[in-house]
Amino acid sequence: MSANNSPRPVAKASVMAIEAYVPGKSAAPGVAKVFKLSSNETPLGPSPAAIAAFRANAEHLAVYPDGAATRLREAIGKRYGLDPSRIICGNGSDDLLGLIAHAFLGAGDEGLYTQHGFLEYPIVTRAAGATPVVAPEKDYQADVDALLAKVSEKTKVVFLANPNNPTGTYLSFAEVKRLHAGLPAHVLLVIDAAYAEYVTRNDYAAGIEPAADSENVLMTRTFSKIYGLANLRLGWAYGPAHVVDAMNRIRGPFNVNGAAIEAGIAALADQAHLDKAVAHNERWLSWLTKEIEKLGVKVTPSVGNFLLLHFPKGEGRDAKAADAFLTSRGYILRAVGGYGLPHCLRLTIGTEEANRGLVVALSEFMGKAGG
Numbered sequence: 001m002s003a004n005n006s007p008r009p010v011a012k013a014s015v016m017a018i019e020a021y022v023p024g025k026s027a028a029p030g031v032a033k034v035f036k037l038s039s040n041e042t043p044l045g046p047s048p049a050a051i052a053a054f055r056a057n058a059e060h061l062a063v064y065p066d067g068a069a070t071r072l073r074e075a076i077g078k079r080y081g082l083d084p085s086r087i088i089c090g091n092g093s094d095d096l097l098g099l100i101a102h103a104f105l106g107a108g109d110e111g112l113y114t115q116h117g118f119l120e121y122p123i124v125t126r127a128a129g130a131t132p133v134v135a136p137e138k139d140y141q142a143d144v145d146a147l148l149a150k151v152s153e154k155t156k157v158v159f160l161a162n163p164n165n166p167t168g169t170y171l172s173f174a175e176v177k178r179l180h181a182g183l184p185a186h187v188l189l190v191i192d193a194a195y196a197e198y199v200t201r202n203d204y205a206a207g208i209e210p211a212a213d214s215e216n217v218l219m220t221r222t223f224s225k226i227y228g229l230a231n232l233r234l235g236w237a238y239g240p241a242h243v244v245d246a247m248n249r250i251r252g253p254f255n256v257n258g259a260a261i262e263a264g265i266a267a268l269a270d271q272a273h274l275d276k277a278v279a280h281n282e283r284w285l286s287w288l289t290k291e292i293e294k295l296g297v298k299v300t301p302s303v304g305n306f307l308l309l310h311f312p313k314g315e316g317r318d319a320k321a322a323d324a325f326l327t328s329r330g331y332i333l334r335a336v337g338g339y340g341l342p343h344c345l346r347l348t349i350g351t352e353e354a355n356r357g358l359v360v361a362l363s364e365f366m367g368k369a370g371g
């Protein structure tokens, strides 16, 4: 036994190197009406059928859920034409990202992601004892050549959010295929398609095809965004049998709760609700982009349910001042300094009332700041 004089237990250095994930703010002290536009939640809420299924599950709280989430995997399989045995469900897609890291990354390995990529990637990489490696982006967009240039013998996982949070940009399916083709066979490409349902571009695909046809692509999805079930924590992944098998070995035996399983099945069946959410987003994404740019705030073109706003850098009109001003008016946006974007705020598409009000408040801020 080695001598250890530490007066208390010491967490691993790799864990203490992690900067904990900071969720979006949800309160604006002293403001009567608050619009939370900081967490990419849907303003339409979940399908009423999902709420009814959640309530009905209250009768069964003493009983363990089906640890394999069989009916949910079958429902997802039916909806997308996938083999349910190659689907794994998780406590949010965050849970699945953690399982991937723990199954495929260890000391000496590298997890690769992009410059403004989703912050869970370095967190799960470090938590697994591996090293996060960052590839530069071009115009706030993932750059396939830059990613491939960072791949080494040590690279075990490439995390790609498509579309990406917080930039809202995406890679065309052709570019995703080019990335996949350029990766050595030992590298797992994780396509995180949390916002896939919102994308209406012809050249986009969520990643089902490479996840179906190759040995090294896994696609992750979530019920937190367009399905409006963020509170229940429900995500799923689809990929090669050997990858799903590895993840199944280490997941919590009941990692998805019964309420989430029932609500997820019901939500999947309500296509009309999903269509409504897509239409709402289409309308307000383009309206907000135009109106906000008119105010002199640059907006990165987005295909998700959120926009990245770039504020001028001068004193009094920068992102920090905008954040404080908008919060005082009840509009809570997301500060993204942790993503290397201290001059930006991320805005989630809200209800019509929230969107219109936000533009009024922002024009007041920009007018005031400019005057």
Ligand SMILES: Cc1ncc(COP(=O)(O)O)c(C=O)c1O
Pocket: 040, 091, 092, 093, 094, 095, 118, 161, 163, 164, 165, 192, 194, 221, 222, 223, 224, 230, 233, 234, 235
């Ligand atoms: C790109 C991306 N991936 C994954 C997630 C995690 O979502 P959840 O754990 O709620 O499924 C988010 C949530 O913000 C996200 O933006």
